[in-house]
Amino acid sequence: MKAVASAETAARVRPAETGTLINIDNGGTLTDICVIDGAQVYRTKTVTTPYDLSKCLLDGLRKVSALIYGKENLQELLLSAQHIRYSTTQGTNALVERKGPRLGLILGGDLSVEAVRAVESGGLFDALIGARVVNLATLDTDAAACEAEVTRAVTELGSAGANRIVVAVGGTQRHTQEARLKRVLLRKFPQHLLGAVPILYSHEVVEDANDVRRTWTALLNAFLHPAMERFLYSAENKLRENKTRHPLLIFRNDGYSARVAKTIALKTYSSGPRGGVEGALALATHYGFERLLSMDVGGTTTDILSVENGQVRVDARGVVEGVETSFALSAIVSVGVGGSSIISVQNGVVKVGPESVGGAPGPACFGLGGTHATITDALLIQGLLDPATYFGGQLHIDPERARAAIATAVAEPLGVDVDTAAQAMVEAWVGKVAASLKAHRAADAQTTLAAFGGGGPLLACRIAEAAGIGQVIIPALAPVFSAFGIGFSDVGHEHEVSIATVDAQSFASARAQLIERAQRGMFAEGADWDQCRVELSLRVPGQEAQLLPIDAALPDAVEPGTRVVLSLLAVKPLRHARLQGRFGQPRARAESSAMRTLKGEAVPLYRVDALGAGAAAPGAAVVEDDFFTAWIDHGWQFELNEAGDMLLTRQ
Numbered sequence: 001m002k003a004v005a006s007a008e009t010a011a012r013v014r015p016a017e018t019g020t021l022i023n024i025d026n027g028g029t030l031t032d033i034c035v036i037d038g039a040q041v042y043r044t045k046t047v048t049t050p051y052d053l054s055k056c057l058l059d060g061l062r063k064v065s066a067l068i069y070g071k072e073n074l075q076e077l078l079l080s081a082q083h084i085r086y087s088t089t090q091g092t093n094a095l096v097e098r099k100g101p102r103l104g105l106i107l108g109g110d111l112s113v114e115a116v117r118a119v120e121s122g123g124l125f126d127a128l129i130g131a132r133v134v135n136l137a138t139l140d141t142d143a144a145a146c147e148a149e150v151t152r153a154v155t156e157l158g159s160a161g162a163n164r165i166v167v168a169v170g171g172t173q174r175h176t177q178e179a180r181l182k183r184v185l186l187r188k189f190p191q192h193l194l195g196a197v198p199i200l201y202s203h204e205v206v207e208d209a210n211d212v213r214r215t216w217t218a219l220l221n222a223f224l225h226p227a228m229e230r231f232l233y234s235a236e237n238k239l240r241e242n243k244t245r246h247p248l249l250i251f252r253n254d255g256y257s258a259r260v261a262k263t264i265a266l267k268t269y270s271s272g273p274r275g276g277v278e279g280a281l282a283l284a285t286h287y288g289f290e291r292l293l294s295m296d297v298g299g300t301t302t303d304i305l306s307v308e309n310g311q312v313r314v315d316a317r318g319v320v321e322g323v324e325t326s327f328a329l330s331a332i333v334s335v336g337v338g339g340s341s342i343i344s345v346q347n348g349v350v351k352v353g354p355e356s357v358g359g360a361p362g363p364a365c366f367g368l369g370g371t372h373a374t375i376t377d378a379l380l381i382q383g384l385l386d387p388a389t390y391f392g393g394q395l396h397i398d399p400e401r402a403r404a405a406i407a408t409a410v411a412e413p414l415g416v417d418v419d420t421a422a423q424a425m426v427e428a429w430v431g432k433v434a435a436s437l438k439a440h441r442a443a444d445a446q447t448t449l450a451a452f453g454g455g456g457p458l459l460a461c462r463i464a465e466a467a468g469i470g471q472v473i474i475p476a477l478a479p480v481f482s483a484f485g486i487g488f489s490d491v492g493h494e495h496e497v498s499i500a501t502v503d504a505q506s507f508a509s510a511r512a513q514l515i516e517r518a519q520r521g522m523f524a525e526g527a528d529w530d531q532c533r534v535e536l537s538l539r540v541p542g543q544e545a546q547l548l549p550i551d552a553a554l555p556d557a558v559e560p561g562t563r564v565v566l567s568l569l570a571v572k573p574l575r576h577a578r579l580q581g582r583f584g585q586p587r588a589r590a591e592s593s594a595m596r597t598l599k600g601e602a603v604p605l606y607r608v609d610a611l612g613a614g615a616a617a618p619g620a621a622v623v624e625d626d627f628f629t630a631w632i633d634h635g636w637q638f639e640l641n642e643a644g645d646m647l648l649t650r651q
Contacts, residue, residue, distance in 0.1 A: 011055070019082025021575065022064065024060065024273050026053060026088040029299040029359030030454070033060040033482040035068065036487065036577050037080070041482045045627065047359060051522045053090065054235040060240075078244040083574055087251040087271040088350050090231060095269070095321055098127045100223040104162030104197075105129050106153050108136040109177060111211050120323045121214055128223055132162045139169065139177060147184050154189060158197055164226070166218045168202040170211035172500060175203050198222075203463070205264070208326040209498035209563070209606040212319065215391045217326040223267035232260045247492065247526070253318070255331045256571070257494030262524055263346035266327065269320050272482050273303035273332045279485025280450045281307050283473060283645075286579040290446040291312060293469070294507060297455035298480060299340040302433055306441045316545075325470025328494070335436040338619035339455040340365070341426050342372040345413035350428040364405035365397040373409040375429045377402035378422040379458060383598040384409035384631050389624060423599075432458055434466035443468040450474075452481035457630035461619070461648055464632070474609075479627035484577070492571040493521045502564045507554040511536065515550070516570040529573035535569040581643025588616040590640070598622065613642035618651070 009367035021036040027048060035042045046060040046068060058074065065077040078084075094100050098562040107113060109137070113133045117125050134153035136143040158166055167185075178201045183529070185199055202218040209347075220539045236248045239411075249257040252267040253274045273296055280294035284307045296303040306313060318329020336354020340363055344351050357363060361370035365377050379385050380402045387397045403418050449472045451460035457474045464472050477484045497510040519529050536552060539545040540562060558564065590611055591602030601620065608625040616639040619632035623646065632638050632648065639647045 003385040011413055011554055013355050019399040020077070020080040021332060021487050021577065022081050023483045023487040024057060024086045025275055025486065026057065026086070026090070027272060027298060028089050031060050032065045032483040034477065034480045034487065035064050036437045037068060041477065048644065053088065053231050054238050058238060069095045071609065076238060076244045078242050080233045081244060081246060083246060083249060084239065084244065085249045085251050085257050087275050087482065087486050087488060088206065089272050091228055091268045092270055094224055094227055100166040101226055103129050103219060103222055104130065104132040104157030104160065104165040105135050105219065106165060106167045108139040108169040109174065111168055115212050115318050116215055119216065122322050123470055124321050124323060127217060132157050132160045137326055138390065143224065145566060150181055150184055153186060154512070163197055164222050165197055165199045166198060166222050168211070168215040168218060174537060178203050190370050206326040206445065207497055213324055213326050216323050220320055220325065221264060221266040228265040228268065233420040238259050249491055251486040255312070255489060256325070256329070257489045258491060258493065262493065262521065266320070269329070270332050273334065274302065274330050275482035275486035276452060277305045277330060277332070277485065279475065279487045281312055281581055282488050283450060283475060284533050285310055292448050293441055293452050294450045295437065296453040296454050296457055298338050299358055301336045302335045302337050302436065303482055304436055304440050305330060329587055333436065333440050335433070337432045339376050339430065343428065344409050350410065352428050352432045365399065365402040367396065367398045367401055368650065371405055373425065374600055375425060377405055378425040381406065381418065381422050383596060384458070385623065385629060388595065391627065410416060411543065426459070429643070430462045430466055434463050437463070437467040441608055447602060448473055452478040454479050454628060455605060459630045459631060461631065461633040462634045465650065470650040472648040473645040474648065479593040488576050490571050490574050491525050491527065493518065496565055496567040499564050499566060501561045502554065502558060503560045504554045510566045518568050522570050524573060525572060529574055533571045533573065537567045539565045539567065541613050548638045581641040582649050583641050585614050585641065587614045587616040587639065588612060590615040596622050608644065613640065615640045
């Protein structure tokens with residue numbers, strides 16, 4: 001696959017300081033690399049290797065090093081790196097596919113298995129835990145009886161197949177009780193033995209007075225932790241072997257990054273899409289978009305999130321697989337429709353996804369054994385995609401295979417010809433994405449759609465029109481925009497303490513505890529405390545969080561005896577890319593490089609790398625980059641600025 005950096009792409013950022021910024025977004029089908037070196041931006045893609053994710057990581061870095069230096073020079077690239085930021089779908093995919101350790105659960109205090117089960121209805125509990133649950137009956141009785149019972153519980157769960165156990169105790173004494181059980185189990189089941197089953201304690205994962213939510217957070221994290229730990233430490237070690245001078249930073253769903261050793265596995269859930277959101281936030285801030293609706297179209301899913309008034313919507317208690325967790329997570333809507341989504345006919349209606357053929361075997365036109373029809377096949381036979389230039393000309397696509405798949409899967413069941421079937425596929429695909437956008441947020445005159453990911457620009461005009469949106473921005477780095485976006489993250493950690501009945505003394509004690517924890521955490525990140533930005537916030541359940549000075553006392557407005565949550569966010573700022581470019585400057589009529597026949601109509605074809613700043617033209621037209629294609633509909637116009645960003649406007 002071809003690594004690409006054009007003059008327009010290179011103008012994407014202004015240099016801020018010295019040192020190379022390396023950003024990697026590991027997706028289920030492709031791994032994207034974006035390297036910022038001064039004013040130059042280099043990008044490439046490589047096929048994800050799920051059997052060894054460190055392989056596609058190093059493959060991508062070697063490819064981009066060849067682009068920068070004229071030949072592969074991985075060590076030189078890593079030596080030049082100031083920061084290496086990385087996001088991965090590993091955790092998301094593991095949960096979706098239910099691939100992970102067999103968990104066991106020990107409950108005590110006020111917690112019951114019925115309460116834990118009650119908050120989910122999608123079969124997640126059965127998939128992760130099943131019958132491997134023990135309720136302790138002797139927790140509050142004599143110590144000897146409790147010790148014997150918890151010992152039997154671990155033995156029983158191990159015999160039932162559990163290879164990772166979570167201990168969760170409900171009630172106000174959860175810390176004390178879980179710590180007591182930990183002392184017993186460390187003595188009975190020493191962790192240095194080869195056969196030891198890891199035992200995790202809910203209060204050590206997160207401080208949350210909601211017992212059920214804390215238990216689910218510990219369970220989900222326990223499920224994701226082993227695979228994430230093995231891969232990320234392996235990747236970091238291989239980077240060190242190649243002379244990197246700085247630690248690998250893992251990008252999280254909360255918008256911050258951290259060293260591998262300081263990363264909680266669950267916080268990486270949907271971190272790739274959050275990278276695109278960070279990029280969208282930067283676009284909205286730079287161009288002054290009041291409301292930006294981001295649409296990241298990949299092979300399997302379309303991820304949607306809105307940016308309003310310079311803010312990304314974040315749920316204080318993020319939801320994972322339908323279960324509320326204790327962590328703040330971005331409110332990303334993931335819809336099962338993408339470039340590789342299977343399109344079929346059911347009961348006379350065209351159905352799109354959520355099943356996907358991914359990158360292997362991929363759409364039928366890839367010629368890798370796939371037989372299912374996808375939107376990629378439909379757009380190929382309609383003429384939007386060109387076999388000679390698709391994916392930089394490095395991936396051969398076959399129109400005849402596409403026609404055969406569409407004939408079998410769609411045309412014959414509908415009783416129409418292949419061309420009519422392809423149009424029905426496009427309409428169904430556009431309709432599903434547009435409906436998801438409208439369900440997420442109603443559009444108005446101030447709404448702009450940001451279309452990125454490999455499939456985002458394809459039908460952006462049609463999707464926007466169907467969703468009631470009149471303006472679309474396609475970033476210059478649309479194909480690798482999530483990788484680019486994670487480069488706007490800083491190193492950050494948030495800590496919180498629940499205070500059941502607050503007073504001045506308990507508030508001061510909790511604040512001191514948070515500061516101590518945050519200082520230890522940032523020291524482990526290699527940051528001096530005086531380098532960090534620190535925010536203290538107080539939240540009364542049911543009310544908005546209130547920011548406080550770091551040395552604040554209990555606010556007078558909070559009555560003693562109230563239950564509160566005190567949080568402290570510590571952030572070490574890192575260097576980011578800085579955007580440039582403006583729209584609305586003097587325009588030049590875009591010159592097309594060729595014509596392309598689209599559904600029987602000859603339309604101008606514009607190559608992004610052949611257009612200058614201010615180039616503009618009306619639709620119908622096709623605008624093509626090595627890694628994306630955009631169809632500009634009749635009634636729309638595109639404008640390209642000096643940064644390579646493209647604005648589409650409905651006339």
